[in-house]
Amino acid sequence: MPEGHVIHRLAGQYDVAFAGAVVSVTSPQGRFADSAxxxxxxxxxxxxxxxxxxxxxxxxxxxxxxxxxxxxKVTFDRSPAPEPVGLVRMRLEGSGRYADLRGPAAxxxxxxxxxxxxxxxxxxxxxxxxxxxxxxWERLQTSRSSxxxxxxxxxxxxxxxxxxxxxxxxxxxxxxxxxARAVRRRTFDAMWDDLVTLMRVGVRDGRIDTVLPEHExxxxxxxxxxxxxxxxxxVYRREGQRCFVxxxxxxxxxMQGRTLYWCPRCxxx
DNA sequence: AGGGCATGGGCAT
DNA sequence: TGCCCCTGCCCTG
Numbered sequence: 001m002p003e004g005h006v007i008h009r010l011a012g013q014y015d016v017a018f019a020g021a022v023v024s025v026t027s028p029q030g031r032f033a034d035s036a037x038x039x040x041x042x043x044x045x046x047x048x049x050x051x052x053x054x055x056x057x058x059x060x061x062x063x064x065x066x067x068x069x070x071x072x073k074v075t076f077d078r079s080p081a082p083e084p085v086g087l088v089r090m091r092l093e094g095s096g097r098y099a100d101l102r103g104p105a106a107x108x109x110x111x112x113x114x115x116x117x118x119x120x121x122x123x124x125x126x127x128x129x130x131x132x133x134x135x136x137w138e139r140l141q142t143s144r145s146s147x148x149x150x151x152x153x154x155x156x157x158x159x160x161x162x163x164x165x166x167x168x169x170x171x172x173x174x175x176x177x178x179x180a181r182a183v184r185r186r187t188f189d190a191m192w193d194d195l196v197t198l199m200r201v202g203v204r205d206g207r208i209d210t211v212l213p214e215h216e217x218x219x220x221x222x223x224x225x226x227x228x229x230x231x232x233x234x235v236y237r238r239e240g241q242r243c244f245v246x247x248x249x250x251x252x253x254x255m256q257g258r259t260l261y262w263c264p265r266c267x268x269x
Numbered sequence: 270a271g272g273g274c275a276t277g278g279g280c281a282t
Numbered sequence: 283t284g285c286c287c288c289t290g291c292c293c294t295g
Contacts, residue, residue, distance in 0.1 A: 003276055052277075069277050071289040087289075103289040105277065154278085161276050208276085236276090257284080258277085 002068035004051055004159020005202030008127050010074055011049035012203075014056055014092075014099060017076060018044045023094035028084035035109045036090065039064070044092070051122045051158025055115055056092075063115050064090070069105025125158040126195040127203060133192045140180045140188060147183050148176030148255050148262075160195065163236045164202075166261045167210040168194050170234045175269045176255065176262050207231040215244040235261040 025039040043059040056064040066072070081091065081098035090101040101107060110118070123139060124131035139156040140147075150156050151165040160168075169176050172191045174183070183191075202208050209231040216232065234244055239252035239261060248265040 006276080067277080069288055070275055071277090073289085089288090105279090105288050152277090163276055259275090 002052060002070070002072055003161030003164055003199075003202070003208070004049075004125060004127055005199050005208070006206075007052050007054050007068070007159070008049040008203045009206055011047040011054055013074075013076055014044075014054075015047045017097045017099060018056075018092060018094055019046050020044070021094040023092045026091045026093075028088040028091060032090050032107055035064075035107075038062070038109060044094070049125075050119050050128065051125050051154055052161070053118060053122070055110075057112075061111050063110050063112065065106060065108050065110045065115065065118065066090075066101065066104050067106035069103070072104035073102050075100050075102075122154055122158040123156040126192065127159060127199045131196075133189075136192065137185070137188055140183060143180040145180055146177050146255070147174060147180045148260055150180040152258060157195065159199065162258055162260075163208050163233065164195060164198060166236045167208070167233055168198065170263060170267060171210065173266055175267045176260055178269065205231075208233060208236075210234055211244065235263055237261065 021044060022041060023044050024041065025036045027033040027036040039058055039062060042062070045057045045059055047057065048055040052067060054066040054068075056066070058064070068074075076097060076099045079093060079096050079098055081093055081100075084091065084100065086102060088100045088102055089104055089107050092099045124133055124135050126133075136156050139153075140150060143150050143156075145153075148165065148169065151160055151168065152162065168191050171194055172187060174187060174191070198208070198210055211232045211234060215234075235250050238250040241250055242248070243250055243263040243266060246263065246265045248263055251262055251264050253260050
């Protein structure tokens with residue numbers, strides 16, 4: 001489930017497990033072998049998360065930059081680490097624990113200057129306390145795209161993915177096709193505040209929950225769902241099912257190559 | 270066994 | 283706007 005909340009959670013887990021420790025770094029799969037050899041036995045100082053990018057900061061101006069993409073996963077467990085199962089790109093081990101990274105879109109070593117360049121390309125991240133939402137608002141003003149597209153643009157909202165995009169639009173009752181620059185300030189503020197709340201809850205719980213108490217399964221006489229992404233949501237992957245609020249059928253469509261879910265009645269133009 | 274699909278994004282065109 | 287990459291799971295046959 002790699003939207004921003006997962007990355008921030010991982011940063012915390014890597015930090016708890018390894019910060020301040022000397023760690024062994026290996027690449028059982030081999031694709032990160034040269035870099036692993038470079039870092040092996042060094043000190044992991046701390047970690048950072050910005051949008052969907054994770055940084056493991058080692059001493060001597062070296063950081064591991066990880067982007068999970070669609071499939072990347074990390075598992076943590078106590079040492080001793082067993083023989084790697086599947087394709088493990090990077091294994092860290094130290095302080096009685098190990099962490100295996102599988103399937104990332106990116107895993108490479110960077111200088112802090114290179115890290116800064118990556119971060120510079122990102123918009124404000126609602127999970128970070130140093131985020132400046134004004135920068136996202138300014139981007140909306142100069143955009144020619146729909147609000148549905150802009151919410152997925154990492155230069156505008158870092159860390160927002162397809163689930164938070166769909167859910168925050170639904171909760172604000174905003175039609176995904178509305179021009180981004182036509183969104184009112186009050187509506188933008190409400191969506192930003194909602195992202196801050198929802199994504200931080202996501203970091204805390206390790207899942208995405210967006211449904212208000214009055215619409216929860218128990219309140220509605222429905223059975224709780226157990227979907228692949230873990231949480232309870234209004235529209236994401238609920239195409240063809242009834243909207244919890246108005247009873248209309250949730251719609252699915254392709255928006256610039258990504259699947260968009262929305263309620264045509266609650267989110268009228 | 271094999272195809273399609275997924276919470277993402279970089280690159281060529 | 284497509285095409286491609288990362289991997290695993292679920293569906294079909």
